[in-house]
Amino acid sequence: xxxxxxxxxxxxxxxxxxxxxxxxxxxxxxxxxxxxxxxxxxxxxxxxxxxxxxxxxxxxxxxxxxxxxxxxxxxxxxxxxxxxxxxxxxxxxxxxxxxxxxxxxxxxxxxxxxxxxxxxxxxxxxxxxxxxxxxxxxxxxxxxxxxxxxxxxxxxxxxxxxxxxxxxxxxxxxxxxxxxxxxxxxxxxxxxxxxxxxxxxxxxxxxxxxxxxxxxxxxxxxxxxxxxxx
Ligand SMILES: C[S@@+](CC[C@H](N)C(=O)[O-])C[C@H]1O[C@@H](n2cnc3c(N)ncnc32)[C@H](O)[C@@H]1O
Numbered sequence: 001x002x003x004x005x006x007x008x009x010x011x012x013x014x015x016x017x018x019x020x021x022x023x024x025x026x027x028x029x030x031x032x033x034x035x036x037x038x039x040x041x042x043x044x045x046x047x048x049x050x051x052x053x054x055x056x057x058x059x060x061x062x063x064x065x066x067x068x069x070x071x072x073x074x075x076x077x078x079x080x081x082x083x084x085x086x087x088x089x090x091x092x093x094x095x096x097x098x099x100x101x102x103x104x105x106x107x108x109x110x111x112x113x114x115x116x117x118x119x120x121x122x123x124x125x126x127x128x129x130x131x132x133x134x135x136x137x138x139x140x141x142x143x144x145x146x147x148x149x150x151x152x153x154x155x156x157x158x159x160x161x162x163x164x165x166x167x168x169x170x171x172x173x174x175x176x177x178x179x180x181x182x183x184x185x186x187x188x189x190x191x192x193x194x195x196x197x198x199x200x201x202x203x204x205x206x207x208x209x210x211x212x213x214x215x216x217x218x219x220x221x222x223x224x225x226x227x228x229x230x
Pocket of ligand 1: 046052069072094095112116
């Protein structure tokens with residue numbers, strides 16, 4: 001976690017994470033729901049940021065208790081404002097600090113957060129073991145990752161051509177883009193320097209296949225693992 005990254009990024013985060021521009025977030029939520037047990041009562045959204053995906057989960061799983069883990073003091077206020085306090089347990093701390101405190105979960109979600117935890121595959125293998133101990137029989141781990149470096153000029157073109165969807169004037173776009181661009185550069189730099197990890201089907205299977213089976217996904221961004229029985 002790099003707290004300073006979010007000290008500016010939080011100002012533009014929701015605008016640039018628009019589900020209108022990225023309907024794949026809704027597809028991810030639907031796939032988690034399709035694969036979940038009907039008796040799902042406990043879900044944890046790890047690195048939930050401003051609570052964008054948590055709010056989609058709360059809509060799909062209206063009977064479940066959702067725990068939201070987010071260590072950034074900059075992101076958490078948006079999540080608290082977006083979500084009803086009564087249905088969500090908020091943990092303003094890292095996954096590492098929180099995992100011991102939470103009860104068994106039916107689903108763990110990592111939407112664009114797994115990459116940020118470490119650059120070390122050994123860390124992720126230990127995490128997969130810890131998750132399997134914290135997850136119910138047939139429970140799920142849902143992962144959404146980017147999997148490659150951002151092509152920043154292409155991203156800029158995409159967002160600029162959708163400026164009206166983002167409801168930004170040319171001038172506002174230019175100002176907000178500079179903040180967003182820093183976050184894209186941080187991602188690319190972190191992945192290249194080994195602080196972050198880029199995921200694909202192969203390294204995710206290396207990490208999870210000991211305790212989990214890959215059951216659904218698009219093999220690019222979305223990966224859904226189910227805990228093996230026995
Ligand atoms: C790119 S944001 C994704 C936010 C949200 N899941 C979404 O898709 O909109 C990555 C989030 O992971 C959080 N994060 C970083 N390190 C973490 C850690 N060790 N434990 C939990 N969350 C972490 C960051 O604070 C940040 O909010």
